[in-house]
Amino acid sequence: xxxxxxxxxxxxxxxxxxxxxxxxxxxxxxxxxxxxxxxxxxxxxxxxxxxxxxxxxxxxxxxxxxxxxxxxxxxxxxxxxxxxxxxxxxxxxxxxxxxxxxxxxxxxxxxxxxxxxxxxxxxxxxxxxxxxxxxxxxxxxxxxxxxxxxxxxxxxxxxxxxxxxxxxxxxxxxxxxxxxxxxxxxxxxxxxxxxxxxxxxxxxxxxxxxxxxxxxxxxxxxxxxxxxxxxxxxxxxxxxxxxxxxxxxxxxxxxxxxxxxxxxxxxxxxxxxxxxxxxxxxxxxxxxxxxxxxxxxxxxxxxxxxxxxxxxxxxxxxxxxxxxxxxxxxxxxxxxxxxxxxxxxxxxxxxxxxxxxxxxxxxxxxxxxxxxxxxxxxxxxxxxxxxxxxxxxxxxxxxxxxxxx
Amino acid sequence: xxxxxxxxxxxxxxxxxxxxxxxxxxxxxxxxxxxxxxxxxxxxxxxxxxxxxxxxxxxxxxxxxxxxxxxxxxxxxxxxxxxxxxxxxxxxxxxxxxxxxxxxxxxxxxxxxxxxxxxxxxxxxxxxxxxxxxxxxxxxxxxxxxxxxxxxxxxxxxxxxxxxxxxxxxxxxxxxxxxxxxxxxxxxxxxxxxxxxxxxxxxxxxxxxxxxxxxxxxxxxxxxxxxxxxxxxxxxxxxxxxxxxxxxxxxxxx
Numbered sequence: 001x002x003x004x005x006x007x008x009x010x011x012x013x014x015x016x017x018x019x020x021x022x023x024x025x026x027x028x029x030x031x032x033x034x035x036x037x038x039x040x041x042x043x044x045x046x047x048x049x050x051x052x053x054x055x056x057x058x059x060x061x062x063x064x065x066x067x068x069x070x071x072x073x074x075x076x077x078x079x080x081x082x083x084x085x086x087x088x089x090x091x092x093x094x095x096x097x098x099x100x101x102x103x104x105x106x107x108x109x110x111x112x113x114x115x116x117x118x119x120x121x122x123x124x125x126x127x128x129x130x131x132x133x134x135x136x137x138x139x140x141x142x143x144x145x146x147x148x149x150x151x152x153x154x155x156x157x158x159x160x161x162x163x164x165x166x167x168x169x170x171x172x173x174x175x176x177x178x179x180x181x182x183x184x185x186x187x188x189x190x191x192x193x194x195x196x197x198x199x200x201x202x203x204x205x206x207x208x209x210x211x212x213x214x215x216x217x218x219x220x221x222x223x224x225x226x227x228x229x230x231x232x233x234x235x236x237x238x239x240x241x242x243x244x245x246x247x248x249x250x251x252x253x254x255x256x257x258x259x260x261x262x263x264x265x266x267x268x269x270x271x272x273x274x275x276x277x278x279x280x281x282x283x284x285x286x287x288x289x290x291x292x293x294x295x296x297x298x299x300x301x302x303x304x305x306x307x308x309x310x311x312x313x314x315x316x317x318x319x320x321x322x323x324x325x326x327x328x329x330x331x332x333x334x335x336x337x338x339x340x341x342x343x344x345x346x347x348x349x350x351x352x353x354x355x356x357x358x359x360x361x362x363x364x365x366x367x368x369x370x371x372x373x374x375x376x377x378x379x380x381x382x383x384x385x386x387x388x389x390x391x392x393x394x395x396x397x398x399x400x401x402x403x404x405x
Numbered sequence: 406x407x408x409x410x411x412x413x414x415x416x417x418x419x420x421x422x423x424x425x426x427x428x429x430x431x432x433x434x435x436x437x438x439x440x441x442x443x444x445x446x447x448x449x450x451x452x453x454x455x456x457x458x459x460x461x462x463x464x465x466x467x468x469x470x471x472x473x474x475x476x477x478x479x480x481x482x483x484x485x486x487x488x489x490x491x492x493x494x495x496x497x498x499x500x501x502x503x504x505x506x507x508x509x510x511x512x513x514x515x516x517x518x519x520x521x522x523x524x525x526x527x528x529x530x531x532x533x534x535x536x537x538x539x540x541x542x543x544x545x546x547x548x549x550x551x552x553x554x555x556x557x558x559x560x561x562x563x564x565x566x567x568x569x570x571x572x573x574x575x576x577x578x579x580x581x582x583x584x585x586x587x588x589x590x591x592x593x594x595x596x597x598x599x600x601x602x603x604x605x606x607x608x609x610x611x612x613x614x615x616x617x618x619x620x621x622x623x624x625x626x627x628x629x630x631x632x633x634x635x636x637x638x639x640x641x642x643x644x645x646x647x648x649x650x651x652x653x654x655x656x657x658x659x
Contacts, residue, residue: 006519010508017507222503227564230467230497230574231520232489398470399417 003233007241015211015245025207025249029257033199037264051133053078058138059085059093059102065109066119068148072141073103079137094124101125101138113149186365197360198334199257200291201353204299205330207253208246209323212306215242217319220311220405229401239307239395243388246303254295258288290363290373294356297380301352304387308394314404333357344368349375352383406603407443407466407572412436412475414461414627435461437627438475441620443605445571448598448617450635451607452651453624459607460499462624463576466605467497480571480603493521496570498561500580506550510541510560513549514567521568528567535563539589555586562593573597575606579613591616611648625655 015021055078060070073079082099093099102124106112109119123138125131219225228238306323313319330353336342337357344358355376362368394400414436418426426433436458443449453459464470466477468488477484480494504513514535518528536542539559544552549560566573575594579587594617597604608614614621618635631638631654644650 002522003520006516010505010512010516013512014505014507222505223499223501224503224505226464226467226469226499227497227502227517228520229469230492230495231517232492232522233520234489402464402470 003237004241008244011215011242011245021210024210025253026256029203030260033260034264051130055080056100056134057082059099061087062105063107065105069145072144076137076141090124094126197357200254201334203257204250204254205302208250208302208306211249212246212310213319216307216310217313217316221315235395236392239392243303243307246307247299250299250302287363291360297384298356300384301387304391308391312400344372350379406445408478410440410476412439413473415473434627439629441622441632443603445603446601447619449605449620450614450618451622451624452614454609457624458627460576463574467574468492494571496565496573498565498578499576500578504549509546509548511545514563517564518567523568539563558586558589572603577607623654630654
């Protein structure tokens with residue numbers, strides 16, 4: 001045990017003095033997270049504002065019908081009405097973005113309405129995030145016109161209307177009230193809960209990568225591995241010491257990234273207060289503690305896998321070129337976890353990395369089930385133990401340790 | 406004392422190596438049935454061309470590689486059965502070994518002393534002696550990356566013998582060193598001999614052979630072609646120079 005500590009101490013000092021490692025472990029996650037959070041918030045806000053304030057070029061084709069509608073439309077903010085356009089050119093104009101919306105009333109709209117039937121209105125547009133927000137203005141105008149027509153109809157049958165004690169609810173047999181029982185925490189957890197493991201897992205991997213390369217392939221490149229192997233430390237002690245440092249580096253990097261996320265969100269002061277409140281509550285001690293307990297075995301697995309690859313490599317460069325594509329292999333399951341339909345269940349709880357990503361989402365929303373959480377732990381710890389066993393067996397193989405030296 | 410008996414090492418060949426060596430099987434004998442003894446207070450030289458099996462032999466002595474067959478006893482311990490005990494008795498240095506660039510000489514020497522489980526007082530005393538002797542004191546706290554290659558070599562020497570090993574193994578220790586720095590190593594080997602340590606070193610440089618050898622073994626293609634005292638070697642010489650004699654023994658066309 002004492003020798004493990006001697007190795008651990010030396011590797012830790014060595015690692016913390018390495019600028020490249022510090023860059024990857026601390027500076028990169030902090031910078032990336034601050035930049036990403038600020039870009040997301042700023043862009044999101046400015047896009048929404050732009051959509052609301054944008055002057056909409058709207059074509060109204062009514063052929064003498066629906067005269068009242070125009071006044072409702074013009075009442076909306078920033079509407080540039082284009083009249084006298086030909087109906088068959090509308091498609092092209094919208095596709096080329098010369099026009100944002102077109103509202104087309106059917107030819108005998110007024111007659112149909114008069115006959116107390118429904119008149120047909122078509123709204124043409126190109127769906128996009130911006131247009132979806134802007135469409136509210138068109139919908140408002142249509143809704144108001146609809147209500148206006150309904151009121152007229154009701155007035156027309158005024159006599160019987162009073163007699164039958166009818167009011168406007170006659171036209172709306174259903175009153176629909178959606179009662180959303182999800183808490184703000186749950187809703188936000190669903191949205192950003194997917195991103196948090198993204199930071200955690202990626203930075204955990206990246207933070208562990210450089211020390212893993214330096215501590216094994218680097219030692220080969222400097223040929224110091226021979227001196228170390230001829231010292232009284234056993235191979236198991238050597239690999240344990242190195243492994244602990246790599247694990248520490250990965251976890252440290254993950255802590256840094258979550259701290260950076262917390263601070264970045266906090267400094268973005270002009271977030272709506274309820275969102276900010278929910279975000280701050282999400283990053284509360286209990287959920288973060290739980291998420292972290294998942295990260296520990298994951299990081300053990302990363303460390304063991306990275307060290308095994310690193311000791312196999314002949315040089316620093318070879319280790320790097322083996323590990324870089326692995327990044328993508330780690331990112332893929334995390335990305336899958338971001339899809340809305342994919343949930344934590346008995347199967348997904350067994351898939352490494354994906355299970356951490358999904359479980360994090362549920363922990364943050366507060367909906368995690370104990371049984372599934374235990375399954376995730378089981379899967380992660382089994383994987384960590386296996387990879388660790390493999391790593392120490394691997395370190396004992398002459399053809400691995402002396403490959404290329 | 407080092408006693409090597411009928412030592413062999415077989416390596417599996419990779420696909421690439423097989424292509425390079427035509428008519429080779431799946432394995433190659435890097436060291437084949439060699440026996441020799443190194444006595445305390447004498448310098449044993451292992452002389453051979455590149456690829457002769459020198460490094461493989463020395464790595465087996467240092468317990469890094471396990472022999473395919475045969476035995477090695479170092480200071481009375483078997484390298485396969487008691488590798489930890491063997492490692493406590495040896496110091497190992499190769500010419501290609503660098504040091505940890507981000508540590509200082511003080512930290513490096515302490516690291517190896519700690520790995521050997523040295524007691525604090527003994528370590529401090531030994532360190533003072535060695536640092537004085539080698540003149541390391543003036544740069545003892547600078548990072549290795551900022552030292553000249555001569556300074557680094559001195560630190561390597563201090564690192565190798567900090568725990569006062571009974572047996573010292575040098576694998577081509579002067580490879581890539583300039584004349585002055587190489588001289589430090591020659592000096593080290595001599596002082597190890599004077600202190601009564603068992604010294605084995607491998608080389609392909611004839612000058613070093615005549616400077617240092619008490620006993621000499623010539624190794625070629627994994628086999629020992631000569632194994633006796635250096636004196637006997639000189640007496641039996643059929644060629645005009647040591648170099649010619651070496652080439653004659655390994656059967657090369659001079």
